[in-house]
Each structure stands twice: as structure tokens, then as C-alpha cells.
Amino acid sequence: MSKLMSLIPSQVKAIIFDLDDTLYDCSGTLVLKSKELAATIISKAIKCSEAEALKLQLEFEGRLGPKADIVREIASLHNLSEGFCTEVSEAINDLNLEGTVLFPDTMGSINELKKVGYKLFLVTFGAREMQEKKIKVLGLEKAFDEIIITENPRGKEKCFKEILTKYDLEPKQVLCVGDKIKDEIEVGKRLGMSTALMKHGRHYHFYKSEIIDEETHIHISKISELLENSED
Ligand SMILES: [Mg+2]
Numbered sequence: 001m002s003k004l005m006s007l008i009p010s011q012v013k014a015i016i017f018d019l020d021d022t023l024y025d026c027s028g029t030l031v032l033k034s035k036e037l038a039a040t041i042i043s044k045a046i047k048c049s050e051a052e053a054l055k056l057q058l059e060f061e062g063r064l065g066p067k068a069d070i071v072r073e074i075a076s077l078h079n080l081s082e083g084f085c086t087e088v089s090e091a092i093n094d095l096n097l098e099g100t101v102l103f104p105d106t107m108g109s110i111n112e113l114k115k116v117g118y119k120l121f122l123v124t125f126g127a128r129e130m131q132e133k134k135i136k137v138l139g140l141e142k143a144f145d146e147i148i149i150t151e152n153p154r155g156k157e158k159c160f161k162e163i164l165t166k167y168d169l170e171p172k173q174v175l176c177v178g179d180k181i182k183d184e185i186e187v188g189k190r191l192g193m194s195t196a197l198m199k200h201g202r203h204y205h206f207y208k209s210e211i212i213d214e215e216t217h218i219h220i221s222k223i224s225e226l227l228e229n230s231e232d
Contacts, residue, residue: 007218007226009194014169015113015226016160016188017144018178019124019131021201023223024102024138030095031202037091038071046078066202093130097137105224110143112227119167122147123159125183157187164191177223179204181211189216196220 020026039053176188
């Protein structure tokens with residue numbers, strides 16, 4: 001294995017990647033499109049413009065964070081029925097993923113890391129059907145040694161442990177790359193892995209003030225930064 005890779009500790013043999021906002025811009029594309037779809041329904045339900053309905057959602061998210069159920073918050077504020085929530089979630093499930101692309105450097109970096117000899121994994125949280133569609137549209141189906149989807153918001157720790165066991169890896173031989181400080185970076189660190197925080201998207205920006213020990217993580221804003229040579 002090449003020792004030129006400055007950011008990746010030399011004992012690392014495997015890399016676990018997150019998907020959304022790590023390998024492609026989820027916040028700026030699909031999340032925004034979902035809010036636009038929701039806005040058409042919200043605007044009718046509370047009699048405002050679609051632009052106002054979009055702004056309302058963004059305000060709620062700015063206050064309550066990316067994990068809040070914004071639609072339910074709006075429903076309760078305006079006394080809207082359960083049917084309203086269902087209508088919005090059905091519209092979002094029909095979200096057209098076409099045109100969703102990886103960050104420009106993602107595929108090249110993955111291929112390079114693979115070529116150098118790292119085992120590569122994708123561990124992603126979300127509704128299985130939606131995550132499978134994203135993986136297909138992004139052309140990632142064959143990019144990893146294994147892809148694991150968890151539908152449990154706290155499910156990544158179990159997935160990480162499964163990878164350690166199945167591939168006979170020690171935690172220190174693994175680098176965990178993701179944008180969520182609580183859900184993957186701190187989990188990886190707690191297990192004894194190296195961690196790289198992707199500084200992108202709504203989760204990173206909302207939770208960045210909660211980073212406890214900044215120096216313990218590698219900070220990147222592009223996957224290709226992992227490949228940068230310190231001697232350059
Ligand atoms: Mg993510």
C-alpha cells in the first residue's frame with residue numbers, strides 16, 4: 001500500500017463511506033427538491049404562495065435542525081389533518097432522482113483508493129427503496145466491496161461492527177468518512193476507528209458547533225483530499 005497518502009493513517013486498510021452529503025450533494029439537490037414538492041401541498045393547505053411555503057420549511061429547519069419532522073410541525077401549527085402529512089410524504093416518495101450526480105471527484109477518488117488496495121464500504125441510513133434508487137442513479141452499485149443500508153437512525157454502529165467481524169479488521173485499520181458528527185463520526189471514533197468529517201451539507205452546518213474534539217478527526221471538503229500527497 002502506498003505510503004504517499006498523507007491524510008489516511010498508515011495502518012488503515014479499509015474505508016467506510018457514508019452516501020448522502022458525503023459522495024454527492026444531497027442537501028442542495030434532493031432535499032431541496034423534496035421541500036419544493038412539499039411546498040406545493042403546503043401552499044394549498046395554508047393558503048400561501050409556494051415560495052412562502054418553501055421559506056417556512058427552511059425557517060423551521062434552521063431552528064429545529066435537519067432531523068426534525070418539519071411537515072408535522074407545520075401540520076400541528078396550522079391544525080392540518082393526518083391526510084395532509086400523508087399527501088406530502090407520498091409526493092416526496094415519488095421524488096424524481098434523475099440528474100442526481102456524484103461530486104465531480106468522487107468516482108475518480110474511489111477508483112484510485114481501490115487501486116491502491118483499500119477495501120471500500122458504503123454504509124447508508126434511510127428508507128431502503130430510496131437509498132437503493134440513489135445508489136443506482138449515482139452508478140455506485142459496483143463501486144464498493146460491500147454496500148449496507150440501515151433503516152435504523154442509530155443503526156450504523158451495528159453495521160460498522162459487522163464489517164469489522166466479517167472482514168477481520170481491527171477498528172484502527174478502518175477509516176470512517178461521513179458528514180454527520182453524531183451518527184457516524186463519533187460512532188466510528190468510539191469504536192476506535194480513524195475518522196474523516198466531510199464538511200458539507202445541512203447536517204454538518206447545523207451540528208458543527210457540537211464537535212467536541214476537533215483535532216481527533218481528519219477534516220475534508222472533498223473526497224479527493226484523502227489522496228493528497230504531503231510531499232507535494
Ligand atoms: Mg450523510
